[in-house]
Amino acid sequence: MTFAVNRMELRAGAWAVGLWCALGGGLVSAWGQSAPPVPPSSSGGGTTLQRIQASGVVLIGHRESSLPMSYVADGVPMGYSVDVCQHIAQALGRHLKLRDVRTTYRMVTSSTRFDAIEKGEVDLECGSTTNTAARRQRVAFTIPHFIASSRIVVLSAKPYERIEDLEGKVLASTTGTTNIDSLAREAANKSVRVRIEPAKDHAEGFGWVVSGKADGFAMDDVLLFGLRASHSRPEDLKVIGKPMTIEPYAVAFERNNAELKAVVDAELRRLIQTRELHRLYDKWFTQPIPPRGINLSMRMPHLLVDSLKYPSDYVPQ
Numbered sequence: 001m002t003f004a005v006n007r008m009e010l011r012a013g014a015w016a017v018g019l020w021c022a023l024g025g026g027l028v029s030a031w032g033q034s035a036p037p038v039p040p041s042s043s044g045g046g047t048t049l050q051r052i053q054a055s056g057v058v059l060i061g062h063r064e065s066s067l068p069m070s071y072v073a074d075g076v077p078m079g080y081s082v083d084v085c086q087h088i089a090q091a092l093g094r095h096l097k098l099r100d101v102r103t104t105y106r107m108v109t110s111s112t113r114f115d116a117i118e119k120g121e122v123d124l125e126c127g128s129t130t131n132t133a134a135r136r137q138r139v140a141f142t143i144p145h146f147i148a149s150s151r152i153v154v155l156s157a158k159p160y161e162r163i164e165d166l167e168g169k170v171l172a173s174t175t176g177t178t179n180i181d182s183l184a185r186e187a188a189n190k191s192v193r194v195r196i197e198p199a200k201d202h203a204e205g206f207g208w209v210v211s212g213k214a215d216g217f218a219m220d221d222v223l224l225f226g227l228r229a230s231h232s233r234p235e236d237l238k239v240i241g242k243p244m245t246i247e248p249y250a251v252a253f254e255r256n257n258a259e260l261k262a263v264v265d266a267e268l269r270r271l272i273q274t275r276e277l278h279r280l281y282d283k284w285f286t287q288p289i290p291p292r293g294i295n296l297s298m299r300m301p302h303l304l305v306d307s308l309k310y311p312s313d314y315v316p317q
Helices: 012-022 027-032 048-053 080-095 113-118 178-189 202-211 221-230 260-272 274-287 301-305
Strands: 058-060 068-073 075-076 102-107 144-154 172-176 193-199 214-220 237-239 244-248
Touching: 012 058, 048 058, 048 080, 058 068, 058 113, 075 080, 080 102, 080 260, 080 274, 144 178, 144 202, 144 221, 144 301, 172 178, 172 202, 178 214, 193 202, 193 274, 202 214, 202 221, 214 221, 214 274, 221 237, 237 260, 274 301
Parallel strands: 058 102, 172 193, 172 214
Antiparallel strands: 068 075, 144 214, 144 237, 144 244
16 A cells, blocks of 8 residues: 555554444454354365465565565575464465465565466565555455555765755665655655666665665665664664655465455454464564564554554555
8 A cells, every 4th residue: 555645644543443434344343253264165265275285385475685574584584574474374274274284485576576476486475565456456465464654765974854855866766666656756746856766676775875876765664774774884874754655564465366365364363363463573673683683673653553453454545
């Protein structure tokens, strides 16, 4: 989802209540009781479930440098989104009555993640992926497990505090993301002339700022703070500007598969209701994490706190 924050004021409670009202208040009953079990169909419920039933393996698509959501440390995929997907994988195994279910990993990028789902190369895409209307034409999404906002990282030594200060400068963003579009839109709305350079991934765009090739890198704030914290000199970089968008992160998977959709949403609601999701959040955002033991010290955003009171995959855009 991408809301233009400069055009509308979003309050945390209003956002969550808006979701509740949009569904006619039906979310309360969904929250108040555990979702009923979904009986597996004789056919396996579609391509993804058939594949898992036959192999006993759930294919998880992960990212390389989306710390702390989904990244690789010492050759091992890990992160908040990856942990969420591990729980979903086990729920799929229980649903299919498998004695044992295993997970394997495949790295995807911003450009390849949806192709990988459509081709059956991954069953669950577990990264930093925003649920949008355009993307729902290709894949389905779970209930959001994180809500980010798009901002810009720059060198601390530069006198930049807002996008207007970057007039005539070079800004980077990762190709295939909502951020590169929202950056162009925000610059146009503010009548700021910038040159936008697409980076192949977050690490490259961030590296351009460090090296001076770009004056700023626009991306979701949580990823910017993660990149900054993992840099050898975090104090050399700062995240600036008001939020340009609101980005609800969700796990992406096969579209038009009602049985699969019911299982993954039921597991997300269970994680929320039992507060296991909150414990996973604390693990990755308020405690030291691999590989260097950095601590983002990032409390759960108010928008996420409120949205978890009314868990729904409903997104208006």
